[in-house]
Amino acid sequence: DADVTQTxxxxxxxxxxxxxxxxxxxxxxxxxxxxxxxxxxxxxxxYYSFDVKDINKGEISDGYSVSRQAQAKFSLSxxxxxxxxxALYFCxxxxxxxxxxxxxxxxxxxxL
Amino acid sequence: xxxxxQLDSQVPVFEEAPVELRCNYSSSVSVYLFWYVQYPNQGxxxxxxxxxxxxxxxxxxxxxxxxxxxxxxxxxxxxxxxxSDTAEYFCAVSDLGGYNKLIFGAGTRLAVHP
Numbered sequence: 001d002a003d004v005t006q007t008x009x010x011x012x013x014x015x016x017x018x019x020x021x022x023x024x025x026x027x028x029x030x031x032x033x034x035x036x037x038x039x040x041x042x043x044x045x046x047y048y049s050f051d052v053k054d055i056n057k058g059e060i061s062d063g064y065s066v067s068r069q070a071q072a073k074f075s076l077s078x079x080x081x082x083x084x085x086x087a088l089y090f091c092x093x094x095x096x097x098x099x100x101x102x103x104x105x106x107x108x109x110x111x112l
Numbered sequence: 113x114x115x116x117x118q119l120d121s122q123v124p125v126f127e128e129a130p131v132e133l134r135c136n137y138s139s140s141v142s143v144y145l146f147w148y149v150q151y152p153n154q155g156x157x158x159x160x161x162x163x164x165x166x167x168x169x170x171x172x173x174x175x176x177x178x179x180x181x182x183x184x185x186x187x188x189x190x191x192x193x194x195x196s197d198t199a200e201y202f203c204a205v206s207d208l209g210g211y212n213k214l215i216f217g218a219g220t221r222l223a224v225h226p
Contacts, residue, residue: 004155031211031212033213033214035216040121040218040219041218042116042118042202042216042217042218042219043156043202043214043216044216045213045214045215048211048213050210050211056211058213059215090155090156092156094212096212099212100158100161101156101158101212101214103155103156103157104155105154105155106154106155
């Protein structure tokens with residue numbers, strides 16, 4: 001089984017809808033991250049968390065919110081989706097400063 | 113704040129030829145440096161990293177990268193590429209703080225042709 005899982009893998013939604021992307025990990029890591037990937041821009045950090053009581057905004061947090069329900073679960077929400085939030089979203093985890101980040105398979109989100 | 117510039121968006125190369133993917137970074141503090149690889153329709157995987165010590169780091173599949181502090185570069189090289197190396201490669205930096213958050217470059221798409 002995969003160490004970092006994301007659901008759904010693909011989602012098409014309409015402008016104005018609320019949507020939640022979920023991430024679960026079995027690696028026991030403290031640190032979790034949400035990134036979005038756009039062609040030609042690389043990955044940009046949306047939010048990151050050290051533990052369930054620690055949530056921090058990344059480079060592009062506007063229009064997004066997160067919830068760290070448990071050490072193993074980190075959800076990303078779009079309260080009112082807009083077309084320019086169409087992108088590939090990745091969750092990642094790590095356990096050490098300078099350590100490897102482990103990425104999930106990604107969620108492809110399309111907002112019409 | 114840190115930033116990463118990958119100087120080539122696409123690099124086409126023939127199989128068994130050498131390749132270099134260029135990465136420059138900007139930071140006012142010391143950083144860790146990483147190369148990640150993304151194969152088609154997959155997430156990212158760590159290829160290699162520089163934390164400290166020897167400035168030349170190697171991966172298990174023949175890639176190497178050299179940290180050059182004076183030129184603020186971390187270029188990725190392979191002396192002979194294979195078709196299976198076709199992927200997108202991302203250079204990234206993180207500061208030495210506890211959050212380990214990454215700042216990525218825009219990526220370089222390596223296309224290996226037979």
